[in-house]
Amino acid sequence: MKAMAKHILVKTPEEADSLKKRLEKGEAFDVLAKKFSICPSGKRGGDLGEVKPGQMVRVIDQVIFKKSVGDIHGPVKSKFGYHLVKVYYRD
Template identity: 65%
Template sequence: MARIAMARHILVKTEAEAQRLKQSLERGQPFEKLAKKHSTCPSGKRGGDLGEVRPGQMVGGIDRAIFKGPLNTLQGPLKSKFGYHLLEVFFRG
């Protein structure tokens, strides 16, 4: 059976903006609300929900974070060619 993960993220243009959002999340702001307001990814409309992700679907560093990083922990800012990501992985099977 293929490996899958469930993840959500917020994508922004600058590292400074990602750091500000990370601080807001650490102070208890809802991930979904911040994703809807700030994320430049189409997933932002779904509160940052990426749905089921399989290995190789995301760009390199984000793919590694999803499949090798910690579960249920805010990761980032992670840089990709698209910008800076804040990422949470809540299931890996």
């Protein structure tokens, strides 16, 4: 199994909630990731590339492989901070 996902990593749940509202209003995921994500993937618009189960931190792995495709999930708390995750495809 593999999937392609993007994420935005921020330090607080409030920041994640604020960005989620902006995404739900139609702002571009990659633009917000480049501007606000503290993860190095932010430079690529939050693109995590194609991943396989077990490659990501457990809580993110569960979102990528168990939650619905196309929706924005989160904020999801990990040891790194708070993530917003969007799964583009999974097979």
